[in-house]
Amino acid sequence: MSFARRLYDSRSDVIAAVAHGAGTVEQLHAPVVGPVSFGDGRIDYPYVQVLPDSTTQQSGNDWQHTVRLNCIFQRTRDDDYLRFLDVTFDAVAAALAELETVGCVYSYVPATIEDFAGEDDGNLLVMISVEIQVGALVDLADDDA
Secondary structure, three states: OOHHHHHHHHHHHHHHHHHHHHOOOOOOOOOEEOOOOOOOOOOOOOEEEEEEEEEEEEEOOEEEEEEEEEEEEEEOOOOOHHHHHHHHHHHHHHHHHHHOOOOOEEEEEEEEEEEEEEEEOOEEEEEEEEEEEEEEEOOOOOOOO
């Protein structure tokens, strides 16, 4: 197997693990991976997005994958923000548990947590975005001959 294929497998396995973990949280809709265009303009909330950010070589066989887990909630006057945070961290915990099962992964940590507020068509939205940094070992040797 080539190095490029092993790097691809490492990155895609990490992305899939975050998506699968977040998808196990009952209060959330199934996550989408990457940016998605909505032809009809309709989004079901809470909307969950797994957004691959970057993959960088740290040194030798050590690579860092950065993935964002974005949870977007529609907020009404009576909603408690801490409930949104609680559900988001259920998704983060499930994603981290799933990362534990990926063979090449040796570390994972929620590195940055950001909160955003916005509005769409008169509806107040709250997004909690969690950047997850994942350390992975990917052998550089190209064993295709």
